[in-house]
Amino acid sequence: MEREPRGAAFFRLEGAITPFPAWHGARWLSTRAASVRRRALGGLISLVSAARTSHPALGSGLDGTRSLWRGLEQFSRDRLEVLGADFAETVLLPSVDDEAKRLLDLARDAGRTPVLIAETIAAVAVPLASALGIEHVVSNRLELEDGVATGELAEPALGPELDPRRLRDIAEGLGVSLAVSAAYGASSADRLLLGAVGLPCGLHPDAELARVCRDLGWPIVGSARSGVRQAFLDGFSEASR
Amino acid sequence: MSELKVRGSLAGKHVLVTGVTGFLGKVLVAFLLEHELVARITVLARGKRFKDARARIAEALTRSPAFRSLRAAHASHPGGLGGWLEGRLDVVEGDAKEPHLGLSPAVRASLESRIDVVVNVAGLTDFSPDPVDGLAVNVHGALAAAELAQACRGRRLLHVSTCFVAGGVDGAVPEAVSLGDDGDARSPNGTRFDPEDELRAIESLCRGVSGKHADVSDARRARIDAGTLRARSLGWPNLYTYGKALAELLIVSRQRRERSALRVSMLRPSIVECARSFPFAGWNEGVNTAAPLVWLTGTMHRRMPFSAGHVFDVVPIDEVVKGTTLALAGLCREDAPALEVLQVATGDHNPFDYRRVLDLTALARRRQYARSHDAFERVVLQHLDSVIWDVAAEDDPVLPALKSGVRTARDLLVGFDVEHWLPRGPRARRGSSASSPGETSIADRIQSMAGRAAKQLGQASRTIGQVAEMLRAYQPFVFDHDPRFETKRMRALSASIGAGERAAFAVDTGSIDWRDYWMNVEIPGLDRWSLPLLRGERVPDDEPISLGRALDVFAAGEEQSEGDVAYAGDAE
Numbered sequence: 001m002e003r004e005p006r007g008a009a010f011f012r013l014e015g016a017i018t019p020f021p022a023w024h025g026a027r028w029l030s031t032r033a034a035s036v037r038r039r040a041l042g043g044l045i046s047l048v049s050a051a052r053t054s055h056p057a058l059g060s061g062l063d064g065t066r067s068l069w070r071g072l073e074q075f076s077r078d079r080l081e082v083l084g085a086d087f088a089e090t091v092l093l094p095s096v097d098d099e100a101k102r103l104l105d106l107a108r109d110a111g112r113t114p115v116l117i118a119e120t121i122a123a124v125a126v127p128l129a130s131a132l133g134i135e136h137v138v139s140n141r142l143e144l145e146d147g148v149a150t151g152e153l154a155e156p157a158l159g160p161e162l163d164p165r166r167l168r169d170i171a172e173g174l175g176v177s178l179a180v181s182a183a184y185g186a187s188s189a190d191r192l193l194l195g196a197v198g199l200p201c202g203l204h205p206d207a208e209l210a211r212v213c214r215d216l217g218w219p220i221v222g223s224a225r226s227g228v229r230q231a232f233l234d235g236f237s238e239a240s241r
Numbered sequence: 242m243s244e245l246k247v248r249g250s251l252a253g254k255h256v257l258v259t260g261v262t263g264f265l266g267k268v269l270v271a272f273l274l275e276h277e278l279v280a281r282i283t284v285l286a287r288g289k290r291f292k293d294a295r296a297r298i299a300e301a302l303t304r305s306p307a308f309r310s311l312r313a314a315h316a317s318h319p320g321g322l323g324g325w326l327e328g329r330l331d332v333v334e335g336d337a338k339e340p341h342l343g344l345s346p347a348v349r350a351s352l353e354s355r356i357d358v359v360v361n362v363a364g365l366t367d368f369s370p371d372p373v374d375g376l377a378v379n380v381h382g383a384l385a386a387a388e389l390a391q392a393c394r395g396r397r398l399l400h401v402s403t404c405f406v407a408g409g410v411d412g413a414v415p416e417a418v419s420l421g422d423d424g425d426a427r428s429p430n431g432t433r434f435d436p437e438d439e440l441r442a443i444e445s446l447c448r449g450v451s452g453k454h455a456d457v458s459d460a461r462r463a464r465i466d467a468g469t470l471r472a473r474s475l476g477w478p479n480l481y482t483y484g485k486a487l488a489e490l491l492i493v494s495r496q497r498r499e500r501s502a503l504r505v506s507m508l509r510p511s512i513v514e515c516a517r518s519f520p521f522a523g524w525n526e527g528v529n530t531a532a533p534l535v536w537l538t539g540t541m542h543r544r545m546p547f548s549a550g551h552v553f554d555v556v557p558i559d560e561v562v563k564g565t566t567l568a569l570a571g572l573c574r575e576d577a578p579a580l581e582v583l584q585v586a587t588g589d590h591n592p593f594d595y596r597r598v599l600d601l602t603a604l605a606r607r608r609q610y611a612r613s614h615d616a617f618e619r620v621v622l623q624h625l626d627s628v629i630w631d632v633a634a635e636d637d638p639v640l641p642a643l644k645s646g647v648r649t650a651r652d653l654l655v656g657f658d659v660e661h662w663l664p665r666g667p668r669a670r671r672g673s674s675a676s677s678p679g680e681t682s683i684a685d686r687i688q689s690m691a692g693r694a695a696k697q698l699g700q701a702s703r704t705i706g707q708v709a710e711m712l713r714a715y716q717p718f719v720f721d722h723d724p725r726f727e728t729k730r731m732r733a734l735s736a737s738i739g740a741g742e743r744a745a746f747a748v749d750t751g752s753i754d755w756r757d758y759w760m761n762v763e764i765p766g767l768d769r770w771s772l773p774l775l776r777g778e779r780v781p782d783d784e785p786i787s788l789g790r791a792l793d794v795f796a797a798g799e800e801q802s803e804g805d806v807a808y809a810g811d812a813e
Contacts (some may be wrong), residue, residue: 034626073605078597078756082604086611
């Protein structure tokens with residue numbers, strides 16, 4: 001008798017699970033470098049990179065993500081992992097709202113394997129996933145040489161958009177079928193992720209993704225971002241325009 | 242190496258342990274008792290502050306956190322902990338500073354007929370003790386312990402030394418005593434010398450220096466300076482390492498010269514720090530090597546004059562105690578060699594360098610300050626991570642300049658007279674009945690504020706001076722030299738334990754996860770047990786329990802007797 005294929009539930013960290021974009025973590029971490037000079041430099045790099053990722057005219061996508069983490073050059077593995085865990089515990093975890101938690105529980109109840117998709121680095125994503133009971137994490141990793149970060153992301157790097165080929169590889173690795181999997185995204189960059197699964201869902205989507213969801217008949221959970229939430233997430237982008 | 246049966250080797254043995262009121266001594270005795278490894282432990286201790294040796298040991302057993310688990314395990318014994326200890330532990334009054342350990346001939350004769358192994362843990366661990374005291378305890382005390390061990394029925398000595406007897410050297414430090422076949426020793430800087438001559442020379446130096454000073458404290462200071470200079474001229478950074486090295490060399494050279502049947506095991510720990518798990522995680526006592534450095538990273542002082550890649554060779558106390566137990570078991574074997582040197586260190590197989598030490602300390606402090614209720618800690622200190630400054634402490638221009646600036650400011654404030662700055666009118670009226678109360682009150686308040694600020698600046702200047710002095714004292718260890726203490730023999734001995742005993746007794750320094758140990762064990766341990774002492778505060782002991790039954794006193798000529806002193810460890 002043929003077994004029913006298993007599914008996964010892909011949750012985008014930035015926007016869906018927490019309201020914070022990846023650059024917020026990069027700025028938080030880089031301004032906690034050991035030396036004051038590195039803090040100033042790292043903070044500047046993360047802000048410039050945030051502008052790059054937010055404004056199409058400045059370039060976006062994977063290159064923006066790569067430059068975002070350059071401010072963490074010379075961070076030791078200890079500093080990355082300790083501060084990453086602190087950021088996850090003190091900033092990200094309290095920001096996870098009840099909708100996200102409910103959907104996580106629903107996914108588990110439906111037998112889907114929860115997977116966290118994060119543009120942030122593993123030092124942040126892994127402790128957060130662990131606190132939320134998510135076993136599988138797809139995130140970026142900083143390259144380390146002799147225990148010290150080079151500022152470069154290890155390949156394959158993960159930008160705001162998840163390459164469908166990579167998603168298929170991840171699904172294959174987990175032994176799940178995308179056709180019966182769910183995905184929860186929040187920004188227009190998550191269209192590819194949502195489009196690749198059988199059960200797409202907008203979770204606190206931004207205005208553009210909300211429009212796409214409505215056009216394609218994908219469900220929307222949580223309100224489309226507005227007010228303070230929208231202002232926070234898109235504030236930098238708005239300001240740069 | 243043949244299989245080491247720890248319990249088998251130690252079964253039925255009667256050991257005499259010195260230095261039991263110290264950090265290592267307490268944990269060692271607690272460990273030996275908890276695992277019931279030897280038949281009997283006789284602890285040698287001296288009376289102090291109106292308490293005899295038995296009262297001091299009873300106090301340690303009933304109040305020291307080192308014996309917590311022992312107290313808990315035997316609380317339900319019909320005779321209490323004292324009852325359980327009957328036949329297992331007794332006390333002999335003695336003093337490592339006195340000739341023959343301060344033992345009477347009768348007690349000594351009695352010990353000689355019963356003791357299998359003498360474990361000499363006693364030592365002065367100050368970096369710069371008065372050489373008279375340092376030599377009395379660390380050299381003559383060790384030699385007296387060796388003499389006693391040689392006269393005892395077991396003819397075995399386990400001498401606890403330190404890895405830092407190697408002095409100011411770089412690179413591999415073998416588990417060996419640097420004594421040639423001709424009896425000449427080699428100092429860390431390569432000078433050949435006779436240890437007996439050296440002992441006579443340093444003692445003569447101390448006598449000579451003392452004779453030149455009428456004032457006791459001047460004489461003491463002069464002895465420390467002269468002794469330190471002599472130690473440094475041979476390559477040892479301070480009097481502590483010099484004295485411990487001299488003791489090792491003298492024990493071995495006398496053993497060889499007299500062709501004695503004494504078997505010696507030298508146990509050299511590196512920097513002994515908080516326990517990983519025994520007696521419980523984080524336990525520490527007194528101010529050990531890491532405490533001042535950790536304290537400094539929590540202050541405004543940011544630049545640490547460390548060599549980033551040099552190893553901070555730290556070992557948790559329980560690993561040292563396991564190593565001591567293995568050395569003891571090895572020494573009790575029939576085929577024990579005449580001399581075995583064993584080092585308990587981490588630098589050669591699980592190195593922990595200063596860059597990482599500083600990073601982890603700063604991260605731990607950052608976490609702590611982030612949750613602090615003190616706004617200054619939360620807003621300022623949290624963000625002041627310490628950084629490595631690749632300059633020797635003695636070449637640091639900042640601290641002396643800072644100290645000088647603070648002193649100048651203090652002197653200005655001391656000489657500050659508010660009257661001098663008052664306008665002519667109020668100045669003329671001041672003190673007279675014509676002055677208004679408001680004028681007087683403001684002027685007095687300013688004068689009083691200046692006085693308080695001067696006092697605070699004076700304190701700050703003294704603290705800066707102490708920090709500079711401390712960093713200079715640490716310089717040989719944190720900047721100048723990078724010794725890597727070899728632990729091949731210790732690890733081989735540990736690996737030779739049978740599978741059934743490995744979990745309890747194997748030295749497991751290779752598995753230390755430094756991040757976890759440093760942030761979750763060492764720093765909380767220092768915060769709890771050591772740093773309050775640096776601030777002049779007391780560390781409270783546990784709530785005392787009743788011992789139930791008085792400790793046995795080792796008595797000459799008798800098999801064993803309970804002394805007639807009524808002290809039973811009750812709360813004072």
